[in-house]
Amino acid sequence: MEVKGEIYRVSGPVVIATGIRPKMYDVVKVGHEGLMGEVIKIEGDKSTIQVYEDTSGIEPGEPVENTGLPLSVELGPGLLESIYDGIQRPLQVLQDKMGDFIARGATANGIDREKQWEFKPIVNKGDKVEPGDIIGIVQETPNLEHQIMVPPNIQGGTVSGIYSGKFTVDETVCVLSNGKELSMLQKWPVRTPRPTKRKLKPNRPLLTGQRILDGMFPVAKGGTAAIPGPFGSGKTVTQQQLAKWSDTDIVVYIGCGERGNEMADVLDEFPELEDPKAGRPLMERTVLIANTSNMPVAAREASVYTGVTISEYYRDMGYDVALMADSTSRWAEAMREISSRLEEMPGEEGYPAYLAARLSEFYERAGYVKSNSGYDGSITVIGAVSPPGGDFSEPVTQNTLRIVKVFWALDAKLSQRRHFPAINWLTSYSLYTESLSDWLSENVAPDWIDLRNYAMDILEEESELQEIVQLVGSDALPESQQLKLEVARMFREYFLQQNAFHEIDRYCPFYKQYKLVQAIHKFSETANSKLEAGYSINDIMAMESKDELAKVRYEEDFDGELNKVLSKMDDEFSQIGG
Amino acid sequence: MTKEYKTITQISGPLIFLEKTEPVGYGELVQINTEDGSTKRGQVLDTSEDTVVVQVFEGTGGLNDSAGVVFTGETIKLPVSKDMLGRILSGSGEPLDEGPHIVPDKRLDINGAAMNPYSRRPPEEFIQTGISTIDGTNTLVRGQKLPIFSGSGLPHNEIALQIARQSSVLGSEEEFAVVFAAMGITHEESQTFMDDFEKTGALERAVVFLNHADDPAVERMITPRMALTAAEYLAYEHDMHVLVILTDMTNYAEALRQMGAAREEVPGRQGYPGYMYTDLASLYERAGVIKGRKGSVTQIPILTMPGDDITHPIPDLSGYITEGQIVVSRELHRKGIYPPINVLPSLSRLMGSGIGGGKTRDDHKKVSDQLYAGYAEGRDLRGLVAIVGKEALSERDRKFLEFADHFEDRFVRQGRDENRSVEDTLNISWDILSELPIKQLTRIDDKIIEKYHPAKQTTSESEYQPQEQEVSGEQ
Numbered sequence A: 001m002e003v004k005g006e007i008y009r010v011s012g013p014v015v016i017a018t019g020i021r022p023k024m025y026d027v028v029k030v031g032h033e034g035l036m037g038e039v040i041k042i043e044g045d046k047s048t049i050q051v052y053e054d055t056s057g058i059e060p061g062e063p064v065e066n067t068g069l070p071l072s073v074e075l076g077p078g079l080l081e082s083i084y085d086g087i088q089r090p091l092q093v094l095q096d097k098m099g100d101f102i103a104r105g106a107t108a109n110g111i112d113r114e115k116q117w118e119f120k121p122i123v124n125k126g127d128k129v130e131p132g133d134i135i136g137i138v139q140e141t142p143n144l145e146h147q148i149m150v151p152p153n154i155q156g157g158t159v160s161g162i163y164s165g166k167f168t169v170d171e172t173v174c175v176l177s178n179g180k181e182l183s184m185l186q187k188w189p190v191r192t193p194r195p196t197k198r199k200l201k202p203n204r205p206l207l208t209g210q211r212i213l214d215g216m217f218p219v220a221k222g223g224t225a226a227i228p229g230p231f232g233s234g235k236t237v238t239q240q241q242l243a244k245w246s247d248t249d250i251v252v253y254i255g256c257g258e259r260g261n262e263m264a265d266v267l268d269e270f271p272e273l274e275d276p277k278a279g280r281p282l283m284e285r286t287v288l289i290a291n292t293s294n295m296p297v298a299a300r301e302a303s304v305y306t307g308v309t310i311s312e313y314y315r316d317m318g319y320d321v322a323l324m325a326d327s328t329s330r331w332a333e334a335m336r337e338i339s340s341r342l343e344e345m346p347g348e349e350g351y352p353a354y355l356a357a358r359l360s361e362f363y364e365r366a367g368y369v370k371s372n373s374g375y376d377g378s379i380t381v382i383g384a385v386s387p388p389g390g391d392f393s394e395p396v397t398q399n400t401l402r403i404v405k406v407f408w409a410l411d412a413k414l415s416q417r418r419h420f421p422a423i424n425w426l427t428s429y430s431l432y433t434e435s436l437s438d439w440l441s442e443n444v445a446p447d448w449i450d451l452r453n454y455a456m457d458i459l460e461e462e463s464e465l466q467e468i469v470q471l472v473g474s475d476a477l478p479e480s481q482q483l484k485l486e487v488a489r490m491f492r493e494y495f496l497q498q499n500a501f502h503e504i505d506r507y508c509p510f511y512k513q514y515k516l517v518q519a520i521h522k523f524s525e526t527a528n529s530k531l532e533a534g535y536s537i538n539d540i541m542a543m544e545s546k547d548e549l550a551k552v553r554y555e556e557d558f559d560g561e562l563n564k565v566l567s568k569m570d571d572e573f574s575q576i577g578g
Numbered sequence B: 001m002t003k004e005y006k007t008i009t010q011i012s013g014p015l016i017f018l019e020k021t022e023p024v025g026y027g028e029l030v031q032i033n034t035e036d037g038s039t040k041r042g043q044v045l046d047t048s049e050d051t052v053v054v055q056v057f058e059g060t061g062g063l064n065d066s067a068g069v070v071f072t073g074e075t076i077k078l079p080v081s082k083d084m085l086g087r088i089l090s091g092s093g094e095p096l097d098e099g100p101h102i103v104p105d106k107r108l109d110i111n112g113a114a115m116n117p118y119s120r121r122p123p124e125e126f127i128q129t130g131i132s133t134i135d136g137t138n139t140l141v142r143g144q145k146l147p148i149f150s151g152s153g154l155p156h157n158e159i160a161l162q163i164a165r166q167s168s169v170l171g172s173e174e175e176f177a178v179v180f181a182a183m184g185i186t187h188e189e190s191q192t193f194m195d196d197f198e199k200t201g202a203l204e205r206a207v208v209f210l211n212h213a214d215d216p217a218v219e220r221m222i223t224p225r226m227a228l229t230a231a232e233y234l235a236y237e238h239d240m241h242v243l244v245i246l247t248d249m250t251n252y253a254e255a256l257r258q259m260g261a262a263r264e265e266v267p268g269r270q271g272y273p274g275y276m277y278t279d280l281a282s283l284y285e286r287a288g289v290i291k292g293r294k295g296s297v298t299q300i301p302i303l304t305m306p307g308d309d310i311t312h313p314i315p316d317l318s319g320y321i322t323e324g325q326i327v328v329s330r331e332l333h334r335k336g337i338y339p340p341i342n343v344l345p346s347l348s349r350l351m352g353s354g355i356g357g358g359k360t361r362d363d364h365k366k367v368s369d370q371l372y373a374g375y376a377e378g379r380d381l382r383g384l385v386a387i388v389g390k391e392a393l394s395e396r397d398r399k400f401l402e403f404a405d406h407f408e409d410r411f412v413r414q415g416r417d418e419n420r421s422v423e424d425t426l427n428i429s430w431d432i433l434s435e436l437p438i439k440q441l442t443r444i445d446d447k448i449i450e451k452y453h454p455a456k457q458t459t460s461e462s463e464y465q466p467q468e469q470e471v472s473g474e475q
């Protein structure tokens, strides 16, 4: 049902066409070159189209063809290890077709049609299958079993044919009695969430190996987090740390309107690094979506939907997926740019009035769910936010904070002092601490929550004490408070600070985090009792073991070194005791 | 052969509106013939069956509705050839020197095309600029975009020139070129640049595009695009390593704001268009290195921060796109220090991949961290001294205070023609670091201290020296 019309007006990425009688979000082919676009507004006979490619040279009067289908992604084996643009064109294929610069008008399938996969059925002839049910398995990577599911948008039925062996993704592997032929490939409209049975309460942490995140402000698997901060404060480094070290099955990383070199970096590094969970090259669990700042804005707008739909597909198989979007502000700006070309009534700071709704719809697609396949899966969404001038009162940050449950506030003051990760421990928060406490008590240590609260309290007290110190100097404080300042410093420098580029320190498993906090706590308690017994703070400040604790996290033999430092600490304390 | 329209219905700022044309392509190059016989050029911004909107590069001054408009049927192209080297062109690519017209090898669309991220190679080759505050603590690498954030009246142009003169890649004999694009700078400023280029012979390997302060503002929209097109051509078709200097990006952004206002667009922050991030990115992202190709494009955009405010939209949006920034400080300038680069707010995000053993030296990273930490601490102490006086400081703190002074005096300060090797930069660093107690060098591990700290260097020189030291130690 292809209807042809023609272009009436071209204004940058926005084209108005007449005569195509589309539905909202239909994909259309624009101009002689058939540039891909999507209908975003219908007014009488005039349809407004956002075009995913450069429109230079396109003229009124050129043909427009409606495909009648919504913007969709292709889902099936072969997604992993891919790098796509915002509308799921594999960048590698684009390079083969057009060279090192992206010309326009190229089409490319999201999933390779030539490659064969070994399909192992798990249903038999005569079985009844429903939408979402798993019919077979493909080993997509050495570590990942890709579940082939009945697409959610077709009717179920009785299996009348099922084939095992090597197939390409579009060959039939299963036939239902209603005549429906199933292949390993499905298509799904990106703007529609894939259905699930129901949402579950997120009660397992996403373990990231980042001390300030796991230890202080954890995000749950299936939760939402935002990481706002001015330029150069560490959004990308943090997102990449999460992509590298999280204990997740799948990572979907969306470079949304950011730098090309950063994507090149990921492509360079990920194949070399090992997934801490599976011990396989990181790339094998990763799908990259790279729509850099100089690529078309309409495709940037689409990129987050492409990413979240791919995430939902793996979630439906029962996997834990972590999705990073860097940066959601660039996505919002793409919305703003297109909206202003539509001459829509602008809301706050020129953003469209529907900004808040789009943001919440997006984060709503996160969650820990019971999927239609019967498995439980999750999508954790972590969005970077780039507020102008680093001012968090702007609309994108504010609307995001209303939705997400974890707030990692990057702070320019910290990054300028090279305190990394530059996450402000006083203003950040996690609303999951409560729901994760059972898991943490069971899996980390029964006293972990207490230890963490202890650290948080000291850090808060420090900020109050600092105000006094500014006025009178620290020597004027009582010794017990001087000790508090020292312990707070140790928490900041030995625990919160973590170098993303240090071979060992970049990933710190929870047991090490626990032991570090425990060690500082123990120091603090013992020192306190010494002070109470009348010994001087100067003796405590002079302890070498205290400073040596700083280096333990860089050691290959963490436990051995920590024990050495701790026994030296015991010795030093007993010497103070006299 | 091409039709001339005389259907201008409105002229507003740099824009003209026309009716009843044949279909016109978006972005098409337009020629406007004025009554007095001169011609202007423009570009289609909006095209529909009813109305066409054209932005006029030379400005609409002197135009009225009887001007004739010709649509050329193609987007704006720059004729390129290797003979561009040594030439001085206007902001819209016309020769300004007495030289002949450039016989084009190709004609390239000035908007370029986005580099496929998959084709990029992560930048990692150290460029030695000979300036310690850059090489030592904010290293530039090939394919990076590293802007200079400055303020009006500060010597950013001198710094840029010094970089252009001195830049080299260690151990490499490859071809190097400079593309220089001036936007809205004064004749005096451009004269400084030209004199320097000529004096040093740099012009031979440079292509210069000049849009002066008294040239039309809208021309600034195309000047950097032409410059980058020339740069890409030299880099990717002639294997050259091209350094692009864009100055002053603030004038470019002002032109962008002016265009937006003329089109009655909904303005974003402080009146700048909402798409300014995307627009700036379409320039800055044209830096890079491509897998399997020899050449590279490195960018040093210069911008003056209005009111020295780094959160102003122009530096802010630039900082969100570039890979760090070099910040020029009015305070250091007032102290008479050249180059007045404040390393604390400066950052090169690609430094890590360009330095270290085999590239610069194995102590580079640690030395840089230590310089940074020491200087930050020393500067904080200056604040404290202002309140409590120097006497109240401990011996340790006094050392750091001195260190900050020596850092500014010996590390930051250097001659306008002083081309320091990275070895020199690191050695100067050790000299001043060695004035701090060794125990305070917490950012440097023992191995590196053993290898480079001046106090540890005597041992290997002769056999009896250690003994002598022991003796003097006992006395």
Ligand SMILES: Nc1ncnc2c1ncn2[C@@H]1O[C@H](COP(=O)(O)OP(=O)(O)OP(=O)(O)O)[C@@H](O)[C@H]1O
Binding pocket: A229, A230, A231, A232, A233, A234, A235, A236, A237, A238, A386, A415, A420, A421, A422, A498, A499, A500, A501, B319, B320, B321, B348, B349, B350
């Ligand atoms: N955890 C960390 N460890 C060490 N260095 C860090 C860390 N986080 C950030 N940095 C430093 O800060 C620099 C900037 O970080 P990053 O690129 O993540 O900033 P950003 O917030 O993404 O900025 P932009 O908004 O411009 O993209 C990095 O290049 C690195 O030098």
Ligand SMILES: [Mg+2]
Binding pocket: A235, A236, A237, A258, A326
């Ligand atoms: Mg970033």
